[in-house]
Amino acid sequence: MRPLKTLQKLYDEESQVVITEKGSPPRALFSGENFLLENLPVGTRVIFPRPPLAGVPNVKAAIRWAINHPEGMEPLHALLRPGMKLTCVIDDISVPLPPMATPDVRQSILEVVLELCADSGVDDIHLVIANALHRRMTEGEMRRMVGQKIYDAYYPDRYYNHDAEDPDGMVELERTPCGSHVVAVNRRVAESDLIVYVNVNFVPMNGGHKSMGTGVANYASLRAHHNPKTIRESKSYMEPGHSELYRRNERIGKAIDKHLKVFHIETALNNRMFGPGVDFLHKKEEDYTEGDRLKFHAMRYALSKMPRAAARKVLNSIPAPYDVTGVFAGATEPTHAKTLEKSWQQYVVPVQGQSDIVIFPIPFISPYSVNSILNPLLVQVMGLGYFFNLNRGVPLVKKGGVLILTHPAFDEFDPVQHPSYIEFFNRVLPETRDAVQIEQKYEREFAENPSYVHLYRKGNAYHGVHPLYMWYWGENGRQHVGKVIVAGAENNHVPALLGWDRTDTLTEAIEEARGFMGRSASISLLRIAPTVMVDVK
Amino acid sequence: MPAKAAFYDVDGTLVKTNVVHVYAYYAMNRGSLLGTLGRTLSTAASVPLFAAMDAVNRKAFNEFFYRYYAGLSEDRLVSIAEDMFEDVLKPALYEQTRDLIDQARRVGCRIVLVTGALDFSMRPLARYLGADDMIANKMQFVGGKATGKVIPPIIEGANKANAIRSYCVREGLALEQCHGYSDSASDYAMLSVVGRPTAVNPDMRLRSIARAYNWPILDLK
Numbered sequence: 003m004r005p006l007k008t009l010q011k012l013y014d015e016e017s018q019v020v021i022t023e024k025g026s027p028p029r030a031l032f033s034g035e036n037f038l039l040e041n042l043p044v045g046t047r048v049i050f051p052r053p054p055l056a057g058v059p060n061v062k063a064a065i066r067w068a069i070n071h072p073e074g075m076e077p078l079h080a081l082l083r084p085g086m087k088l089t090c091v092i093d094d095i096s097v098p099l100p101p102m103a104t105p106d107v108r109q110s111i112l113e114v115v116l117e118l119c120a121d122s123g124v125d126d127i128h129l130v131i132a133n134a135l136h137r138r139m140t141e142g143e144m145r146r147m148v149g150q151k152i153y154d155a156y157y158p159d160r161y162y163n164h165d166a167e168d169p170d171g172m173v174e175l176e177r178t179p180c181g182s183h184v185v186a187v188n189r190r191v192a193e194s195d196l197i198v199y200v201n202v203n204f205v206p207m208n209g210g211h212k213s214m215g216t217g218v219a220n221y222a223s224l225r226a227h228h229n230p231k232t233i234r235e236s237k238s239y240m241e242p243g244h245s246e247l248y249r250r251n252e253r254i255g256k257a258i259d260k261h262l263k264v265f266h267i268e269t270a271l272n273n274r275m276f277g278p279g280v281d282f283l284h285k286k287e288e289d290y291t292e293g294d295r296l297k298f299h300a301m302r303y304a305l306s307k308m309p310r311a312a313a314r315k316v317l318n319s320i321p322a323p324y325d326v327t328g329v330f331a332g333a334t335e336p337t338h339a340k341t342l343e344k345s346w347q348q349y350v351v352p353v354q355g356q357s358d359i360v361i362f363p364i365p366f367i368s369p370y371s372v373n374s375i376l377n378p379l380l381v382q383v384m385g386l387g388y389f390f391n392l393n394r395g396v397p398l399v400k401k402g403g404v405l406i407l408t409h410p411a412f413d414e415f416d417p418v419q420h421p422s423y424i425e426f427f428n429r430v431l432p433e434t435r436d437a438v439q440i441e442q443k444y445e446r447e448f449a450e451n452p453s454y455v456h457l458y459r460k461g462n463a464y465h466g467v468h469p470l471y472m473w474y475w476g477e478n479g480r481q482h483v484g485k486v487i488v489a490g491a492e493n494n495h496v497p498a499l500l501g502w503d504r505t506d507t508l509t510e511a512i513e514e515a516r517g518f519m520g521r522s523a524s525i526s527l528l529r530i531a532p533t534v535m536v537d538v539k
Numbered sequence: 540m541p542a543k544a545a546f547y548d549v550d551g552t553l554v555k556t557n558v559v560h561v562y563a564y565y566a567m568n569r570g571s572l573l574g575t576l577g578r579t580l581s582t583a584a585s586v587p588l589f590a591a592m593d594a595v596n597r598k599a600f601n602e603f604f605y606r607y608y609a610g611l612s613e614d615r616l617v618s619i620a621e622d623m624f625e626d627v628l629k630p631a632l633y634e635q636t637r638d639l640i641d642q643a644r645r646v647g648c649r650i651v652l653v654t655g656a657l658d659f660s661m662r663p664l665a666r667y668l669g670a671d672d673m674i675a676n677k678m679q680f681v682g683g684k685a686t687g688k689v690i691p692p693i694i695e696g697a698n699k700a701n702a703i704r705s706y707c708v709r710e711g712l713a714l715e716q717c718h719g720y721s722d723s724a725s726d727y728a729m730l731s732v733v734g735r736p737t738a739v740n741p742d743m744r745l746r747s748i749a750r751a752y753n754w755p756i757l758d759l760k
Contacts, residue, residue, distance in 0.1 A: 169645070417756065424753040450646035452545065452718060453737040453755040456639050461758070 018351040018534070020286060022046040027287040029529065030298055031363035031508075033408040033490050034376065035313035037302045038363070040508045046525040047357065049398075050286050051534035054272035055348050057325020061107065064329040065114045069267065072332030073340065078115070078265055081196055084123030089194040090115060091218055094133040094163075095143055096369035097204040098271055103321040107269050109149040111200045111329075115267070116152065128190050129161040132199075132217025135224065135458070135465035136370070137419050138163040143373070164188050166220040166465070167455050175261045183226045185257045188218040192262065201268040205533065206240045206345045207391075209268050210338030211255020212248070219254075221449050221467060226250055230437035233477040237395045239387075240535060242342070244395035259334055267331045270344035271324040273532035280320065284532060310412070317366050318373055349535040350394065356538055358523035359515040360399040361508070362389040364409040365531050370464065370472070374416045378496045379423050381409050383472045385486065386479030389528065396538040398526055402484035404515035408508055411491035411500075419463055422454045426469035431499045437477045445470050485518055487511040544712050545643035546674075546703050546729065548721035549654040549661060552739045553640075553668070556631040605657070605678065609687030613680050617659050624663035633740075633759040639720075640668055648718060649710070653703060653729065655695045674702045700728035720757075724748060 020026070022042045029048065031038040042048070058064040069078040082088070092108055095101065112129070119127055129148070131139055144161065145153040153161065165171050173192035176185040191197055191214075199217075203209045216224065227250035237244035258264065276283045280301065282294035290298070305313045327348065330340040368380045368388070376384070385407040390397060399405055415424045430444055445467060448454065454466025480501075488497050489511035491504035498504075505511040516523050528534060547553055608616070640650055651672045652665050658675040665673045677690045692698045707714045715734030719726075724744035730736035738749035738756045749756050 167642075169641070415753075417750070417753075421755045425755075428753060447716075451735060452639060452642040452646060452648070453720075453735070453757060455642045456635070456757055457755060459638070460635055460760075 018050045020048045032365035034410045035366045048527045050529050051532040054274040055327045061326045068329040068331040073336035074333035082122035086195040087126045088196045089128045090198045091132050092200045093202045095372050097202045100322045102324045131163045137462045172220050176257045184222040186223045197264045199266045203341045212251045214258045215251045215254035228471050230474045239391040241394040266337045268341040270328040272327045275322045275532040277323040350537045352537045356400040357526035358519040359404045359525045361406045361527040374419045377415045379472045383475045386476030390479035392535040394537045404485045405483045406511045407488045411488050411496040422466040423469040543716035544649035545718040546651050546653045551722035553636045554631040606687040608685045611685045620660045635759045697728040700732040
C-alpha cells in the first residue's frame with residue numbers, strides 16, 4: 003500500500019471528474035461479487051458520482067404536502083368518495099438497487115394514503131404490485147416493502163402481484179385499427195374509480211407514463227415498445243427527448259390517462275447506496291482515510307475468500323440507506339417533470355467530449371437479479387443496456403469505440419427466477435445475436451411457452467419473453483460500440499457467446515482496446531456505483 | 540390444425556396418484572361382497588410388491604399387473620372407470636393442472652395424454668381435461684371379457700417416445716415444437732424426443748437430468 007500523502011495530490015475537490023496522474027491512487031471497482039483494485043493509465047478520466055443530496059427532513063410530511071398540493075389535479079382527499087373502488091399500484095422490487103433500508107418509502111406513502119382513505123370512507127382498496135413481466139415478489143419481500151401492519155391487513159386477498167397472463171385478469175382499453183398495438187391493463191386497475199400510483203424513482207427512465215403503461219400491462223401491450231426497432235431508435239433511455247422508448251410509452255400512457263383516473267405519487271431518492279461500514283465506496287479514492295483503505299482491503303479479501311454464493315448472500319443482505327429528496331404528486335406529466343428535475347440534480351455530471359475507450363465496472367446486482375444471480379445476459383444488459391444509456395443523449399463512448407466491462411462473466415443461472423434465460427442463452431445465442439432475427443423467430447415461442455407461463459404465474463420466475471427483452475435492451479449499445487471486452491472473465495465461452503473479447507485483467511483489456519483504437523485513445527472510467535449519469539458536452 | 544402438441548404423462552404429473560391406486564380401486568369394486576373383501580385384502584398385501592416392482596422395472600410391472608384384469612367384462616370396466624375417475628382421479632388432480640393445460644391450449648397446442656394406464660380407465664379424465672387425444676395401453680378383449688393381456692407395444696419408457704414420434708408424423712405436427720411433461724426418469728425418452736421438455740414434480744433422477752439439460756422444472760400444487 004502506498005503512503006497516503008502521495009495519494010492525496012492536489013485536485014479539485016468539488017469536481018466529479020478526476021484525470022489520473024502519475025501517483026494517483028488505484029481505483030476500487032466492482033467486478034460482480036468482488037472488487038478490483040486497479041491502477042489506470044495516466045490521463046484516464048475518472049467520473050465519480052455526485053455526493054448524495056440532502057434528504058427531506060420529514061418524509062411523511064413531504065408526502066402529505068405533495069398529495070395536498072398536486073400538479074394538475076385536485077388534492078387526493080378531494081378525489082376520494084365513500085364506497086369508491088380504489089387501487090394502489092406499487093413499483094416492484096426492481097427499484098431501488100440495492101433495496102432500501104426499512105421503512106421503504108412505498109410503505110410511508112401507503113401509510114399516509116390508506117389513512118386518508120379510511121378517513122374518507124373508502125374501504126374497497128387493493129394494492130397491486132406493478133411487476134409487469136418481472137417475477138412475482140415473494141411473501142417476505144412483499145412484507146418488507148409495505149411493513150407488517152399493511153401486509154397483515156391486505157395480504158393475500160387485497161395485496162398481490164399483477165398477473166399479466168391471467169386470462170380473465172386483463173382489460174383491453176384500446177387497439178389500433180390494424181390490431182398490432184394494444185393498450186391493456188390489469189382488470190382490477192381498469193375497473194377502479196381511482197388509481198394511486200406509488201412510485202420510487204431510481205433512474206430517470208422510471209416513472210411518468212412508463213409506470214402504468216408498463217407496470218400493469220401484458221405481453222401484447224408491451225410489444226409496442228419492447229422491441230429492437232424502438233431500442234435502436236433510442237439515443238438514451240434516460241433522457242425523454244432522446245428516447246423512442248419514452249415516446250412510445252407516452253402514447254400508451256396518454257391512452258391510459260384518457261380512460262382511467264390516475265393520481266401519481268413519485269419519489270426521488272438520493273444515491274446514498276452504501277451505509278455505515280461501506281460508506282467509503284461513495285468517496286473518491288483520493289479521499290480515502292487509512293481506515294477506509296483498511297476496510298476496503300478487508301472487505302475485498304473476505305469477499306474473495308468466500309464462495310460466490312456466500313458473497314452474494316452477504317452483499318444482498320446489505321440494504322441501502324437512501325434518503326428521499328423529493329415527493330411529487332398529481333397528473334402524470336407535470337409530476338414526472340418535477341421528479342426528472344430532481345433526478346438530474348442528483349445524478350448528472352457534465353463532462354467534456356466522448357472517449358474512445360470507456361470502462362464500466364459491473365456490480366453484483368441489477369434490476370432483474372435482486373436476491374438472485376447476475377447471469378451472463380444480465381451482465382450484458384448492465385453494460386450495454388443500462389450503463390451505456392446513463393447519459394442525456396450523447397453516449398460517453400465514441401461511435402465505434404471500445405467498452406470494457408469488469409466482471410467474471412460466470413456461466414451461472416438461477417433456474418427459479420430465470421428459467422427461460424437458460425434456454426435463450428444456450429439455444430438462441432449460439433444461432434444468432436441479431437436482435438431483429440431473434441424477435442421474428444423466437445419471441446412468440448418464448449412468450450407463449452406454457453411451462454414458462456406457469457413458472458411466471460405460479461412461481462417466482464421472469465416471464466418467458468424476458469431474456470429476449472434483455473437482449474433487445476442492449477441493442478442501441480451494441481449498434482454503437484466497435485468492441486466489448488470483458489476484463490477478468492473466468493471462462494471463454496460466455497464472452498464468445500455474447501460476441502465479446504475477454505482478458506484476464508483490466509490492464510490487458512486496456513492494452514487490447516488501445517490496440518484497436520490507437521495508442522493515443524482517450525479513456526474514461528465511470529466509477530459506478532453509486533448511480534451517476536453523464537452529460538457529454 | 541395446430542402444428543404442435545403438448546404431451547402429458549398422467550400418473551404423478553397431472554394427478555398425485557399412480558396405476559397401483561387405479562388397480563386397487565378396480566379390485567375393490569369387483570364381483571360379490573365376499574370376493575371384494577378377499578381381493579381387497581390380497582391387493583393390499585400386494586401393493587408393496589407392486590411398488591417395489593414398479594421401482595425396479597416399469598415394463599415387467601405393467602405386464603404382471605395387467606393380468607389382474609383377466610376375466611372382467613368390458614362394460615363393467617368402463618362403468619367402474621367412471622366411478623374411479625370421480626372417486627380417485629378427480630380428487631387427486633393437482634390444482635394447477637388445469638391452468639397448465641389451458642395455457643398450452645391457448646397457444647395452439649393439441650393436448651395429448653400419454654399414459655401407461657389402460658385407455659378405458661383414463662378416458663373420463665381425458666374428457667374432463669378436454670384432451671384432444673390419448674396415447675394409452677389397450678387391453679385385449681375376447682368375447683367381451685378382458686384377457687389380462689395388453690395389445691403390444693406396451694406404452695412405457697422408450698415406447699412412449701416412439702408413440703409420440705409416430706403420432707406427430709401421422710398428424711403432421713412438428714416434433715421440435717411440441718412440449719412434453721413428465722414426473723419420472725422412466726419417461727426420459729419421452730421428454731428427450733420432444734423439442735420442449737419439462738419436468739413436473741420430478742423424482743430425484745429426473746430432477747438431476749432436468750438440471751443437467753436445463754429443462755424447466757415445474758412444481759405443481
